[in-house]
Every structure is written in structure tokens, then in C-alpha cells.
Amino acid sequence: MRPDPLHSAPEDATRLAQFEARVARGESIEPKDWMPERYRKQLIRMMSQHAHSEIVGMLPEGNWITRAPSLRRKLGLLAKVQDEAGHGLYIYCGTETLGVDRHELIGQLLAGTAKYSSIFNYPTLTWADIGAIGWLVDGAAIVNQTMLAKASYGPYKRAMIRICKEENFHKRQGYEIMMVLAGGTAAQHAMAQDALNRWWWPSIMMFGPHDAASSNSEELTRWGIKRKSNDELRQRFINLTVAQAQAIALTIPDPELRYNEETENWDFGEIDWDEFWRVVKGDGPCNRERLAARRKAHADGEWVRAAAVAHADKERVRLRESGAA
Amino acid sequence: MTNHDATDAAPPSSTDGEWPLWEVFITPGDGRPHEHAGSLHAVDAEHALENARDVYARRNEGIGIWVVPSSAITASTPEDVGSFFDPANDKVYRHPQFYKSPRGVKVF
Numbered sequence: 527m528r529p530d531p532l533h534s535a536p537e538d539a540t541r542l543a544q545f546e547a548r549v550a551r552g553e554s555i556e557p558k559d560w561m562p563e564r565y566r567k568q569l570i571r572m573m574s575q576h577a578h579s580e581i582v583g584m585l586p587e588g589n590w591i592t593r594a595p596s597l598r599r600k601l602g603l604l605a606k607v608q609d610e611a612g613h614g615l616y617i618y619c620g621t622e623t624l625g626v627d628r629h630e631l632i633g634q635l636l637a638g639t640a641k642y643s644s645i646f647n648y649p650t651l652t653w654a655d656i657g658a659i660g661w662l663v664d665g666a667a668i669v670n671q672t673m674l675a676k677a678s679y680g681p682y683k684r685a686m687i688r689i690c691k692e693e694n695f696h697k698r699q700g701y702e703i704m705m706v707l708a709g710g711t712a713a714q715h716a717m718a719q720d721a722l723n724r725w726w727w728p729s730i731m732m733f734g735p736h737d738a739a740s741s742n743s744e745e746l747t748r749w750g751i752k753r754k755s756n757d758e759l760r761q762r763f764i765n766l767t768v769a770q771a772q773a774i775a776l777t778i779p780d781p782e783l784r785y786n787e788e789t790e791n792w793d794f795g796e797i798d799w800d801e802f803w804r805v806v807k808g809d810g811p812c813n814r815e816r817l818a819a820r821r822k823a824h825a826d827g828e829w830v831r832a833a834a835v836a837h838a839d840k841e842r843v844r845l846r847e848s849g850a851a
Numbered sequence: 852m853t854n855h856d857a858t859d860a861a862p863p864s865s866t867d868g869e870w871p872l873w874e875v876f877i878t879p880g881d882g883r884p885h886e887h888a889g890s891l892h893a894v895d896a897e898h899a900l901e902n903a904r905d906v907y908a909r910r911n912e913g914i915g916i917w918v919v920p921s922s923a924i925t926a927s928t929p930e931d932v933g934s935f936f937d938p939a940n941d942k943v944y945r946h947p948q949f950y951k952s953p954r955g956v957k958v959f
Contacts, residue, residue, distance in 0.1 A: 559929045605909075612906050619890045622872070628892065629869040685889070692910070835870075838894035 549750040554680040557623035565749050566624050568742065569679055572751065573621040574631045578642035580614035581635070585819050586650040586812075587659060595653060602699045603656060609696065613689050620681035636821050644802065645728050647810030654707050654721035660700015662722075662729040662767070668693050669763045670733065678750030701770065708774040715775075722771070723779045730794070731802045733760040739799075761791050768792050872921040873899040875906075877913035885917050893918075 541560050548555065555561055584607050591607065594600035618628040634640040645663050650656065668690060675686040707718035734740055734756040746752040754762075764783075771778050782795035804810065870892040876885035888907040893899035899918040908916065927935055943949045952958050 556929070558926070609909070612909065615891060615906050616889055619872075622890070627869055688889075834894045834898060838898065841895060841897075 546748070549678045552750075553678075554683065555678050556680045562749075564745065565751075568746060568749070569682065569751065570621060570624050570626050572742075572746070573617055573624075573682055574626075574634070575641050575643070577614050577617035577621060577631065578635045578640050579646065580610050580617060582642045582646045582816050582820065583663075584610045585816055586646055586648070587656060589650050590653060590656050593653070594656075599703070606660070606696050606699060609692050613685075613692070616685040616688060617682075620685045623681045632824070636817075636824055638808075638817055641806070643732060644805040644810060645732050647805050647812045647816060648724070648728050649812050651724075652717050652721060654704070654717040655725065657700050657703030657707060657718065658721040658725040660696050660698075661704050661770070662700075662725050663732070664693055664696040664700060665767060666729050666732045666763050668697060669759050669766070673752065673754050673759065676753055682751075701774075704776065705774045708776050718774075719776055722776050726779050727797065727801075728805075730760055730764065731797055733757075733763070735799070735802070764792050764794055870894050873903070873918045874921050874924060875899075875903040876917040876919070877903075877907060878915040879912060880914040885915065888912075890921060 542562055545555075545559075545561060545565075555565075587603060587607050587610075591600065591603055594603050618631060621631060622628055631640065635642070650659070671686050671690050671693070675683055675690055677683045677686065704718050704722070707714045709715075737743060737755045737757045740756055743752065743755060747755070768778060768783070780795045782793065784793055785791075786793045805813070871894075872890055873893055873896075874890050875888045877888045878885045888903075891899065891902050891906055893902050896918060900916060903916050903918050907913075939945075947958075
């Protein structure tokens with residue numbers, strides 16, 4: 527099932543032209559098809575970062591499972607966090623079809639050399655943060671992933687279709703948490719507003735730098751991995767979210783936010799790109815904590831992995847012996 | 852339920868290495884066929900089945916799962932696609948539209 531990079535034919539102009547024509551016709555590129563080395567590399571980079579984000583994304587929310595305010599909320603949050611683990615697995619397996627081992631990718635994550643979405647380097651200080659994450663972070667992820675569900679690479683596209691179906695519930699459960707808090711006591715409303723204040727800007731940073739500053743965009747678009755630009759996606763998310771905030775009487779913390787009749791978009795203020803790059807480069811509020819938690823979880827799980835292998839070995843011997851008898 | 856024959860085909864490596872890769876096929880029931888859902892790593896067939904249920908069928912997606920060691924799958928290659936499927940290209944007489952019937956008569 528996996529392509530062998532050592533035996534891929536030299537990239538020549540004809541093959542590249544054929545490949546680009548296939549992408550332009552909207553055909554799916556599958557693991558064994560010829561693809562430019564850059565396409566493979568860009569996909570491995572993008573998909574592994576996406577998979578890591580799903581895995582690290584469990585940490586800020588997992589933090590609140592034992593403190594969820596009701597059984598209903600706890601069940602919802604548990605199911606959501608379990609989904610994130612599943613999503614990480616789908617995308618790791620999709621990435622493996624490009625000829626890289628999951629083991630190697632996880633090694634990079636644990637070594638701190640891999641990137642993941644910066645949003646997960648912010649802390650979850652109150653229960654309202656769980657609402658804000660579902661509503662805004664999953665909401666932003668859905669906008670991005672709905673586009674990726676049309677990506678040119680088959681395994682990525684198929685993983686995204688599955689993930690989009692599942693994530694609608696994540697957004698709904700988050701928005702419901704915000705709605706209930708915003709409609710509650712003054713203190714609860716304030717808690718919801720505070721969470722929105724802290725999560726709004728990091729959420730709209732999730733779409734990445736402005737198009738002009740996005741070094742990978744041109745190539746990703748030409749090869750049909752991305753079909754919309756960072757700025758287009760960000761605008762779409764903001765247009766969708768403003769009405770949702772208004773409906774539950776919360777205020778988006780941007781004094782420059784106003785509707786533009788001409789473009790039919792919500793204009794917004796400038797993003798603090800210094801903060802964005804600081805967090806990307808490892809200096810966010812929780813970068814070290816997240817990595818330490820992943821390493822601990824991996825080390826603590828070692829006995830489970832060892833037990834699974836020992837059990838499988840024992841079963842194999844038992845079967846062989848019962849077969850021989 | 853577990854097909855133990857498959858276990859021998861995919862010996863697990865040590866915990867340092869990666870567990871064998873399995874392909875997962877799920878049928879939603881209603882007489883529909885098993886369809887490829889994705890892949891996963893597991894130490895043996897039983898473990899692969901349980902993981903497949905947890906990873907690919909958390910929302911009643913299926914009433915049946917097959918797991919197959921990826922190494923046991925033989926696939927056609929994209930390079931040969933032309934010559935491999937060529938025999939089917941020029942046999943229009945395998946399609947009902949090839950045959951004439953009297954005007955106005957419903958054959959089906």
C-alpha cells in the first residue's frame with residue numbers, strides 16, 4: 527500500500543504536466559500515483575501537523591473532563607475528546623500512505639521538532655473556555671476542513687469528509703455551553719464573555735498568516751491541496767460567527783468590527799502577528815506544558831503497548847500449540 | 852468472530868517499532884458491501900478489530916467489520932492501468948445500448 531520513494535521515477539516535465547492536468551480536471555491523486563516530490567513533502571508536512579493538532583488538542587479539553595458541571599456535559603466532552611483521538615489516527619494513517627511511518631511522526635512530535643496548531647498552546651482557565659473551544663476553535667477547523675474535504679489527495683480528502691461529519695457535534699456542544707452561560711446569571715454571562723475575549727483572536731489566527739505572507743499557499747493552491755486562501759477562509763469564519771455571537775448577546779472583542787455593505791463582509795481589526803509568531807515559535811503560554819503532557823502520556827502508556835504485544839505473542843503460541851495437538 | 856489465520860501473517864514487532872498495518876472494511880448493513888474505511892496499526896487481528904470499532908465505527912457506521920493485514924493485499928498499479936483494463940475498453944456489446952429493439956417497446 528505504501529509507495530517506495532527510492533523507486534519513484536525521476537521527475538520529468540511530461541509527468542509533471544500530466545499530474546497538473548489531472549489535478550486541474552479534479553481527479554483524485556492516490557498513494558501509488560506518480561506525484562512531484564514537493565507535493566509529497568508538502569502533504570506530509572501539512573497532514574502530520576494536522577494529525578499532531580488533533581492529538582495535542584485533546585489536552586486543553588481533557589483538563590476539564592473531571593470538572594464538567596453535569597453528567598450531560600461530561601458525556602459530550604468525553605465523546606468529543608475521543609473523536610479528536612480518532613481524527614488524529616485517521617490523519618496519521620493518511621500520512622503514512624505517502625511513505626512515512628506514524629512512529630517517526632510521533633517521534634518528531636515528542637522531540638518537539640514538529641509543529642501543531644498554535645491554538646492549543648493557550649490555557650483553558652474556566653469551564654466557559656470549553657464552550658469557546660467547541661464554538662470557535664472547532665468552528666474555525668470546520669471552515670478549513672470543509673475546504674480540505676475537496677483536496678486533490680484522496681486519503682486526505684476522505685479523512686476530512688469523515689472528520690467534518692463528526693465535528694459538527696463538537697461545534698454545537700460548544701455553542702450550547704456558551705448559550706447557556708450567556709443566558710445565565712451575570713457572573714455566568716461574564717465568564718462566557720471573558721472566554722470569548724481570550725479565544726477570539728487566537729481563533730482567527732488559526733487560518734494562518736495573511737495571503738501575502740503565506741509562503742506555502744501558492745504551491746498548495748496550484749496542486750489543489752488548498753482551494754481557498756487563508757484570508758478567504760478567515761473572512762468566511764468571521765462572517766458566520768458574528769451572527770452567532772449576537773444571537774447569544776456576547777460581544778466580539780474587536781472595536782473595528784463592522785459590516786461592509788459593499789463587500790457584504792464583516793471588516794475586522796488587525797491581528798497581532800507578533801503574538802502569532804511568538805506562539806508558533808514555541809513561546810506561547812502552554813507550549814512547554816503541552817509537550818511535557820504528551821511525553822508523559824506516551825511514557826505512561828508504554829506498559830499498555832508492551833502488554834498488547836506480549837498478549838499477541840502468547841496468543842500466537844497458544845494457537846500454534848492447540849493446532850499441533 | 853476473529854479470523855485467527857490472519858494473525859500469523861502479521862507478527863508484531865517490539866514496542867519500539869510500529870505495529871503492523873491493517874486495512875479496515877465496514878458494511879453499514881442493508882445488504883450493502885464492505886467498503887474500505889481506512890487503516891490502523893494493531894498487534895494482532897483481534898486487537899485490529901477492536902481498534903477498528905473504536906476508530907471507524909463510533910456512530911453506528913457499521914454492523915460488520917473486516918480487518919486485513921495491509922501486506923496481504925495485492926493491488927493493480929496505476930502505471931499498468933491502461934493495458935490492465937484494456938480488454939474492457941472495446942466491448943460495447945457487453946452493454947444493453949448495443950442492441951436494437953422495436954421503437955416504442957419497453958424491454959425492461
